[in-house]
Amino acid sequence: xxxxAAAPSTVEKPPAPPxxxxxxxxxxxxxxxxxxxxxxxxxxxxVNAWNPELFQKYAPAYLSGLGVTLALVGISVTAGAVLSxxxxxxxxxxxxxxxxxGYGYVYFFRGTxxxxxxxxxxxxxGSFRDQLEAIGLWGFxxxxxxxxxxxxxxxxxxxxxxxxxGAIQSIGRGQWEGAAALxxxxxxxxxxxxxxxxxxVALRPYGNEIILMIKGSAIVAIITVYDLMGETxxxxxxxxxxxxxxxxxxxxxxxxxxxxxxxxxxERRLTKHLKR
Amino acid sequence: xxxxxxxxxxxxQGWGDQIASGVAITVSLALATLPIGLLAGFLVALAKRSPxxxxxxxxxxxxxxxxxxxxxxxxxxxxxxxxxxxQQVLHLFDPEASIEINSFVAGMVxxxxxxxxxxxxxxxxxxxxxxxGQYEGAYSIGxxxxxxxxxxxxPQLVRIALPGLSNLWLILLKDTALVSxxxxxxxxxxxxxxxxxxxxxxxxxxxACLIYLVLxxxxxxxxxxxxxxxxRGGQHS
Numbered sequence: 001x002x003x004x005a006a007a008p009s010t011v012e013k014p015p016a017p018p019x020x021x022x023x024x025x026x027x028x029x030x031x032x033x034x035x036x037x038x039x040x041x042x043x044x045x046x047v048n049a050w051n052p053e054l055f056q057k058y059a060p061a062y063l064s065g066l067g068v069t070l071a072l073v074g075i076s077v078t079a080g081a082v083l084s085x086x087x088x089x090x091x092x093x094x095x096x097x098x099x100x101x102g103y104g105y106v107y108f109f110r111g112t113x114x115x116x117x118x119x120x121x122x123x124x125x126g127s128f129r130d131q132l133e134a135i136g137l138w139g140f141x142x143x144x145x146x147x148x149x150x151x152x153x154x155x156x157x158x159x160x161x162x163x164x165x166g167a168i169q170s171i172g173r174g175q176w177e178g179a180a181a182l183x184x185x186x187x188x189x190x191x192x193x194x195x196x197x198x199x200x201v202a203l204r205p206y207g208n209e210i211i212l213m214i215k216g217s218a219i220v221a222i223i224t225v226y227d228l229m230g231e232t233x234x235x236x237x238x239x240x241x242x243x244x245x246x247x248x249x250x251x252x253x254x255x256x257x258x259x260x261x262x263x264x265x266x267e268r269r270l271t272k273h274l275k276r
Numbered sequence: 277x278x279x280x281x282x283x284x285x286x287x288x289q290g291w292g293d294q295i296a297s298g299v300a301i302t303v304s305l306a307l308a309t310l311p312i313g314l315l316a317g318f319l320v321a322l323a324k325r326s327p328x329x330x331x332x333x334x335x336x337x338x339x340x341x342x343x344x345x346x347x348x349x350x351x352x353x354x355x356x357x358x359x360x361x362x363q364q365v366l367h368l369f370d371p372e373a374s375i376e377i378n379s380f381v382a383g384m385v386x387x388x389x390x391x392x393x394x395x396x397x398x399x400x401x402x403x404x405x406x407x408x409g410q411y412e413g414a415y416s417i418g419x420x421x422x423x424x425x426x427x428x429x430x431p432q433l434v435r436i437a438l439p440g441l442s443n444l445w446l447i448l449l450k451d452t453a454l455v456s457x458x459x460x461x462x463x464x465x466x467x468x469x470x471x472x473x474x475x476x477x478x479x480x481x482x483x484a485c486l487i488y489l490v491l492x493x494x495x496x497x498x499x500x501x502x503x504x505x506x507x508r509g510g511q512h513s
Contacts, residue, residue, distance in 0.1 A: 028323070028330030035337050111446070111492040112485040113453035116464055120485055123471060124478035218346035222457055229348060242360055245353055249345055256344040 042246065049243045058235045058244070065231030066251060072220065072227060073213045076149050080156035087161035092168070102161070109158035115219045117155055122147040122223045148220040152213065159209050167202035168194060200270055207263035211256055218252075228252070283474055284483060291470040291480070298466035299487060305383055305452045305462065310445065312388040317395025324396060325403050335396065342393035347451050350390060355382040355458050383455035391448050398440035402433050435506050442499040446492055453488070463487055 019025070090102030109117065125132065125141045132138040140146050171194050179189040221230035232248040235241075286292035323335035342350065359377045366373045406429060414424035456465035463484050471480040 022328070024326055024328040024331055028326070028328045028332075028334055031323075031334035032330045032337075035334060108485070108489065111450075112488045113450040113464070115453050115457075116481060116485050116488060119464070119468065120478065120481040124481045127476060127478035215344075215346040218348040219454070221348070229346065232349075233352075236356075242356060245349065245356065249349055249353060252346055252349060253341065253344045257340070 046243055046246060049241065051241075054239065054241065058231070061226075061231045061235065062228065062247065062251070065226055065228040068225065069214065069217050069227040069229075072145075072148060072152065072217050072225070073210065076152035077156055077160075077210055077213055079149070079153040080160050083153060083157035084160035084164055087157055088164040088168070091161060091165050106158045106161055109155050110162070114151070114155055114216050115222065118148060118151045118219060118223055121151040144220070144224045148217075148223060148225050152217065152220075155216075156209060156213055159212075160206070163202050163205040163209065164198075166205070167198035170201050171197050200267075203267050203270065204263065207259065207267075211259055214255060214259070215252070280476075280479060283470075283476060283479065291466070291474075294466045294470065295463065295483065295487070298461060298463040299491075301380075301460060302449075302452050302462040303491070305380060305387075305455060305460070306445075306449050308380075309384050309387045309391060309448060309452075312384065313391030313395055313444075313448070314441075316388060316392035318399055320392060320396035321399035321403065324400055339393045339396055342389045347386070347390050348454050348457065351383065351386040351454055351458060354386040354389075355379065358382065358385075379455060379458045379460040382458060383452065383460055387448060387451055387455070390451065391444060394444050394447070395441065398437050398444065399433065402437040402440070403429075405436050406432055438499070438503055438506060442495070442503075445495060445499075449491055449495065450488065 087102050087105055090098045091106065093099050093102070121141070122144055125147070129138060132141055141150070175193055175197070176189060179193045184192070217227060218229035220227050221233050224230070226234065228248060228251060232244050235244040282289050284290060284292055284295075286296075320335045320338055323331045324339070326332060326335075345353075355377055359375065362375050362377070363373075366375055410428055410432070411424060414428040419427065452462060453464045456462050456468070459465070467480040467484040471477040474480070
């Protein structure tokens with residue numbers, strides 16, 4: 001009897017039909033082969049063009065450029081996060097004037113290119129040299145580095161304000177009402193009820209914003225900040241060796257991919273309780 | 277104030293003509309990139325949702341590369357890389373020849389690659405939003421694969437993907453500013469020249485920002501119109 005009962009579980013699934021060489025498979029394999037050839041070609045080019053002298057001369061420069069890029073993004077994303085709180089608050093405010101100001105700020109910084117904003121700050125503020133000197137800020141805005149931080153902070157604050165607003169508004173009204181019914185103050189509600197839920201929603205957009213900032217930060221090379229891109233441009237203009245750009249591409253890809261996977265990992269860890 | 281009006285005005289004293297030609301170049305670059313990017317993005321999306329693993333892998337490699345590289349670096353890679361590559365090919369035939377890549381074409385290729393890798397993700401999630409019953413229904417009334425795609429899936433796909441694509445268009449419009457770095461006479465370059473000559477940097481770069489803003493506002497009007505048209509089609513059926 002027991003053998004009979006066990007029988008159904010030992011019935012095997014019929015084997016999958018053999019995978020023929022369909023048109024898609026041939027085409028896909030050809031494309032993958034093309035990528036492989038491109039990758040091997042890149043590797044061969046880099047090995048072939050390997051020049052210890054060049055490496056010794058420019059490796060420290062690339063390293064310092066990488067540091068500059070990471071510092072630039074780190075500082076401006078952090079400062080932007082702080083600045084985004086009042087902007088998001090204004091944007092959600094019931095006061096028409098406040099919400100119009102918040103909307104205008106966000107619209108301006110999201111509607112214009114980051115490079116134009118950087119030019120406006122770096123070159124444009126020079127037009128107000130006398131006024132800036134009068135209030136003692138000229139020393140700050142004379143440095144390209146400070147201008148880059150300033151422009152990037154204002155820019156990312158606009159994007160982060162929208163992320164924050166979207167995340168907070170994604171939390172249902174019932175959460176606010178429930179917290180109010182328990183007698184929590186507004187501040188306690190935000191800190192203990194709303195933010196913990198909103199930040200999980202906001203995690204992925206925040207991660208994307210950091211990645212966009214790392215990619216966007218390459219433009220500071222144009223306003224004479226020697227970040228990774230700036231060092232690359234300097235190395236290329238001295239050597240006319242194309243591998244300088246390829247190394248930069250590999251470094252950028254490595255940073256972005258590492259970040260993307262880290263964020264995905266964090267998200268998986270934080271949302272374990274939401275999965276069934 | 278009058279001074280500024282002369283500087284921004286048209287005519288020999290003003291920079292209006294140059295800036296207007298810059299606007300034309302920016303808009304035409306973005307418009308020229310759009311169809312390439314949409315088509316490439318759609319094909320990559322098709323590859324990424326194919327049951328064939330090798331096609332998926334090829335599509336994912338494409339997206340990973342062009343979403344991971346800074347747009348500016350992609351532009352330089354295309355601009356200098358194509359120049360060096362073509363030069364070497366050309367030297368096989370004629371060792372004296374030299375070649376100059378058009379910055380407009382380089383911009384189109386680089387921005388098209390970036391646009392298509394983002395667009396493929398938009399199309400992919402739109403594909404996922406279309407239930408399998410749509411395909412099954414289409415096959416059961418005897419439509420071929422191509423007909424199903426063209427008559428049943430695409431009309432729904434466009435409607436779902438439109439908000440994402442309009443976002444990408446605004447990003448594309450802003451990214452064209454980067455092409456000024458390799459010498460294309462777009463808005464940013466023309467205003468930059470004006471700023472250097474007249475020493476009124478804030479005025480001209482501010483104008484550039486406002487022009488980009490106006491272009492963005494006009495685009496969102498256009499998208500509202502398109503969305504309304506596409507949406508109306510949905511109500512009829």
